[in-house]
Amino acid sequence: MSMQSQHQSLPLSMKQVCYSTRGAALIHDFNLEINTPGISMILGHNGSGKSLLLKLLHGVIGPSSGHIYWNNQTPSIHQYWRTFLLQRPTFFNQSIESNIEFVLRIAGIDKSEYKQRCTQALEACGLSHLSQRNTTSLSGGELQKASLARAWVLKPSVILLDEPTVALDPPSVISFENIIQQFEKSGTKIIMTTHDLAQAKRLAKEIVFIDKGEMIEQSEASSFFVEPASIQAQSFISGELS
Template identity: 40%
Template sequence: MAEPAIETSSILPLRLESVSYEASGKRLIDGVTFDLRAGTRSVILGPNGAGKSLLLRLCHGLIRPSAGNVSWAAASGVAVPYRQAMVFQRPVLLRRSVAANVAYPLRLRRTPARERHARVEEALSRAGLSALAGRAARSLSGGEQQRLAIARAWVMRPEVLFLDEPTANLDPAAARAIESLIDGVHASGAKIVMTTHDLGQARRLADEILFLHRGHLLERADAATFFTKPKTAEASAFLKGDLSW
């Protein structure tokens, strides 16, 4: 089957309505409602254990809510799974070359070879990995592996890119390289939804903040407002470095 024609109608906004998630008898996400619109970089911010990764997985459809609804605006027949990609904190790479990892999702969708090669080259170049194309993916450094994971997501030209703590465990220079790559993906037109517990990163990247604490969405605001006038005591404490789980 050839790749379906490019859809012009947007799958956004993504809407969460009273979404809860329970596991092991605990309510880990509690009654969260918001929508995510096209264009902006939305950052889910909160301390360790707040539920950021769970919330992102609920958005991406990797787990299902115990209660409430997650829905895309897409018209029926639009292949939503192909239009959103996710990058995990620890990239899962195939035991193949860097280029083969990027080509893999295109092969799955039977993209013709000529187009596949062009898109792989472009994605590698944008991620600064052209010189490493032939290397074994698993021999790359942590920062290079994370850039590869983003290149592999970007090659599909997703409308929405989800990233879960994409720079955790990276040194500041490698983290900045990831941040500029994320900016590049955003500039190419993709909606960015990412989690972080890193305030500096949230300040650098976020257009809007969704502040999560103990499974509750306590605040949602544009970034400037959140950082200068947080509404809750928890967010104020978090901004001062005083909030722990």
């Protein structure tokens, strides 16, 4: 579990970030500072802009205005110290190992390291026994783990996860969360979106609560669930916000 790179990624800073498309402002005047390691959970109901926020943080899309900095660096998709897990990952119709090797090739990793890195990543995600299995024959839980292994193989210092357990059954969710926690313990910064309060309670050190594309509240998970500062967060926790 000691694959993590020593890249200095934090602090993450978003200043007056807006994202608009087709005349609609989906993220507006968003300010955020993340300085601490551990799991930061972006919480909000469906359509609040969580996935969009992660895409902005990773660089998959750029902001319409404002600035995003990772340790004073503007995000780009070619910064391989930061990896991004999509809610619905896609794979080539090949073995898990081939899919992982593809990522190593993209990142320009020396070919001599492929085998060792693949083995370590698959082992960390509990997929060693499925390394040669074609991705088309994997279950939803196995696919998410394969996606995690594909991200982990690059030894990232930050992993962004977009509701990775949304379609998984409870045992698969727990198994996935255990892996995430192991990665976090090894020093990897985890930023994850969810609308699952129970999951946020189990994993989060810090909560970033967003609603309608706006940053509503950022606080320690322990205080957020006991005493949310905003009315929207109070409504969300009590199940009233829609």
